[in-house]
Amino acid sequence: MAEFDILAQPYDLEASHKADRGNDCITVNIGLHFDFCGFAEEHGAQSATKLYILGDWHSPSNGLQSKKGVEKICNLIEMMPNLEELTWVSGLPFMDLVWTVLPKTLKKLVVSLSRAVEVHPDDAFHVPKFISQESMKPLVHFTQLRELRLFGMQDSFQCIIWETVFRNEAEGGGMRVLDLRMEHAPLVDRMAHWVKGQDVAELTVSDDDPPEYKGSDGKGILHHRYGCGEYLDHFCMKKGRIASGVDETKPLPLWCLKLDGFVIDRLPFEHELTRIVLLTCGESCVDAGLRAPKTPRAPLNKWGSSVNKDNTHSYIVWPSWSGIFDNQGQLLDAEGSVDRDEERDVDPAIKEGASSDSVPLTKEFFDLEDLEAALREHKRMEPLIVPGSPLYDASQGTDGAPTSLDVASNASTRGSAVPTSPVMTAINSSALVDAIDNTHNTNGEVDGDVDWNAATAGSTKPRSNDGTATPPNIARKMRRPYYPAPGIN
Numbered sequence: 001m002a003e004f005d006i007l008a009q010p011y012d013l014e015a016s017h018k019a020d021r022g023n024d025c026i027t028v029n030i031g032l033h034f035d036f037c038g039f040a041e042e043h044g045a046q047s048a049t050k051l052y053i054l055g056d057w058h059s060p061s062n063g064l065q066s067k068k069g070v071e072k073i074c075n076l077i078e079m080m081p082n083l084e085e086l087t088w089v090s091g092l093p094f095m096d097l098v099w100t101v102l103p104k105t106l107k108k109l110v111v112s113l114s115r116a117v118e119v120h121p122d123d124a125f126h127v128p129k130f131i132s133q134e135s136m137k138p139l140v141h142f143t144q145l146r147e148l149r150l151f152g153m154q155d156s157f158q159c160i161i162w163e164t165v166f167r168n169e170a171e172g173g174g175m176r177v178l179d180l181r182m183e184h185a186p187l188v189d190r191m192a193h194w195v196k197g198q199d200v201a202e203l204t205v206s207d208d209d210p211p212e213y214k215g216s217d218g219k220g221i222l223h224h225r226y227g228c229g230e231y232l233d234h235f236c237m238k239k240g241r242i243a244s245g246v247d248e249t250k251p252l253p254l255w256c257l258k259l260d261g262f263v264i265d266r267l268p269f270e271h272e273l274t275r276i277v278l279l280t281c282g283e284s285c286v287d288a289g290l291r292a293p294k295t296p297r298a299p300l301n302k303w304g305s306s307v308n309k310d311n312t313h314s315y316i317v318w319p320s321w322s323g324i325f326d327n328q329g330q331l332l333d334a335e336g337s338v339d340r341d342e343e344r345d346v347d348p349a350i351k352e353g354a355s356s357d358s359v360p361l362t363k364e365f366f367d368l369e370d371l372e373a374a375l376r377e378h379k380r381m382e383p384l385i386v387p388g389s390p391l392y393d394a395s396q397g398t399d400g401a402p403t404s405l406d407v408a409s410n411a412s413t414r415g416s417a418v419p420t421s422p423v424m425t426a427i428n429s430s431a432l433v434d435a436i437d438n439t440h441n442t443n444g445e446v447d448g449d450v451d452w453n454a455a456t457a458g459s460t461k462p463r464s465n466d467g468t469a470t471p472p473n474i475a476r477k478m479r480r481p482y483y484p485a486p487g488i489n
Contacts, residue, residue, distance in 0.1 A: 007256055008280055008317045011110075011149060011179060013089055017052055020085075024049045028076065030069065030092050031055035050085040051077065057091030057115075066093055066117065074101045084108065089151070093117045096135035107146045107170070114152025114183050130154040140244075143169045149179035153261075156220030158233055162240030165254055174253020182261025185284035186222060186229020194263070197285040200318040203331075205289040211267050214288060222263050229286075230261055234268040241272070251275045260284050266291040280317040292316060292325035 017027070026048045032055065053073060057066070069092050077083060078101050085108035088094050093115035116128030133155060140163045148164070150157070161180065168175045188194055195204075216223045218235030237252070252272050260282030266289050269276070274293045281287070292314055313327040323331050330338045 007177065007258070007278055008315070008322070010260070010282065011151075011258075013054075013087075016087070016110075017054075020050050020052070023047075025052065026050070026080070027052040027054060028073070029055035030057055030073075030090055045076070045079040047082060048080055049082050051080060051083060051087070053086075053088040053090050053092065055090050055092075057093075067095065067097075070095045070097060074098060077101045086110070088112065091115060094131065096131065096138070099138035102142070104141055105144050106142050107144055109142065109145055109147070110149040110151075112151045113154065133157060133160065136160050140164045140167055143167050145175055146170050146172075147177045147179075148175060149177070149181075149258075151179075151181040152183045153181065153230075154183050156230055156236075158220035158230075158236035159218070159239050159243070162237045163243045164240075165252060166240050166244035166246045168253050170253075173255070175255070177256045177258070178254055179258040180260070180262070181258075181282070182230045182284070184229070185261050186227060186231075186263050186286055188222070188227035188229070188263065188286055188288075189225075192226055192288070194289075195287040197260075197281055197283045197287070198319045200281070200287050201321050203287075203290055203292065203316070203323070205266060205291055207291065207329075209289065211265070211270065211289070213267060214263065214265060226263075226288075229263060231263045232259065232265070232268050234270075234272055237268060237272040256280075258282075262286070263288050265289040269293040276314060278315050278317075281319075283319050285318075287318075290316075292323070292329040292331070294329040295327045 021027075024047065026045060028051070030053065057069065073092070074097060077086075077098070081103070083103055084106060086102065086106060087108075087110040088098075089110065089112040094111050094113060095117055113131055116130055118129040131154075136157050137160055139157075139160055142164065145164070145168060148161075150161070161178070165175050165178060170176075213235070214223055214226050215221065215231045215233040215235060218233055218239055220230060220233045220236045222229050222231040241248070241252075252275065254273070254276060256278040257273070257276055258280045261284040262281075263286045264281060269291060270293075273279075274295045276293055281290075295313060313329075314325045316323050316325065325331055326338070332338060
């Protein structure tokens with residue numbers, strides 16, 4: 001597992017340079033070597049296959065001096081027809097004119113893009129200008145790359161990068177290592193409850209949680225409602241696939257993906273990155289719902305002594321945690337079995353295969369059901385009385401007990417004998433019931449027994465469904481002015 005141990009760690013320039021030193025490698029320190037071409041000729045530029053551009057650039061960053069320095073490096077590259085690997089990590093900015101001299105058969109490219117290509121000294125704000133997306137487009141023509149590392153990115157180049165990966169035709173099944181590092185960490189909303197890279201201790205998002213796209217129209221950046229920064233955008237991957245003309249059935253030709261400064265969720269790993277074998281996430285990454293990829297194939301990735309099983313699929317590494325997963329996205333323990341520690345807090349019924357909404361049938365469950373049924377029946381039998389409605393009587397107290405359930409009302413009442421009009425209208429005033437006013441005393445009470453049908457014969461006074469007249473005290477309550485609630489016309 002030595003290779004995986006090395007790739008799981010952040011890129012080490014010093015270690016890489018030490019391993020590549022030899023007769024086939026030329027190292028140019030731009031802070032010490034001024035005659036780049038003469039220095040290269042002395043060290044066998046014609047046969048060299050590796051070139052390192054290192055050191056600090058001491059000339060003023062006004063664009064002109066930097067361009068002259070880059071042109072000298074380009075002259076040096078033209079003297080190296082067998083160049084296969086270029087590592088450019090120095091104070092001298094990488095510029096677009098380098099693409100014109102690099103051989104398209106390049107197998108390894110390591111570039112730092114953190115240096116400004118131009119700074120206007122006359123500008124009061126001294127705003128630096130970094131390499132643009134347009135200047136990075138020639139990258140897609142390098143189809144033999146086995147290793148691509150881009151560091152210090154100030155802008156999103158994901159569409160260009162993923163198109164480059166899809167176009168890759170390197171021997172052995174495509175690109176092996178893609179290492180992307182942003183210059184700045186993303187800034188995210190605290191309310192999102194995402195986890196910073198150094199705090200990730202496990203993958204906590206379940207398969208039942210619905211995936212949500214958090215990007216901005218496939219631009220490779222986080223949508224502003226979540227914050228700002230780089231987002232591992234599966235729409236960028238789709239754009240790269242379309243631009244490269246690769247069929248949907250062909251998997252993304254990539255073995256190892258290393259990220260730093262990205263917001264990462266599960267979406268890219270549900271289709272385009274299902275066959276990724278090694279994924280490493282740096283301290284500046286943010287876990288926004290990552291899940292291990294799944295694939296229908298049976299992979300045979302040997303991880304040495306870490307897992308006593310060959311049938312594993314992916315290895316995911318965070319700064320403080322790592323895990324090995326099978327082709328179903330399940331975490332494996334050291335014995336190669338599915339790790340059951342993740343299920344220690346899960347309900348036993350769910351462990352046994354029951355659905356997530358199942359409930360154990362215990363005595364407490366049935367007692368709770370009886371209590372809820374009693375509460376529902378009590379609420380059903382108790383009518384809702386609203387102040388201002390015809391059933392409300394202030395003399396009965398705050399409960400407003402109804403005088404009768406047979407009285408017509410604009411508020412529908414279950415079992416009401418009088419149908420309710422579907423249209424609610426405001427009643428500004430109502431005529432008095434003159435024919436039966438003389439049956440009341442000064443307190444509004446009925447004087448003795450009165451034949452209400454005889455007293456109201458031939459009148460249009462309110463009646464119940466059986467044709468009998470409604471007593472006057474109820475009739476008066478029926479004729480109280482009604483004012484609809486605000487917003488009802």
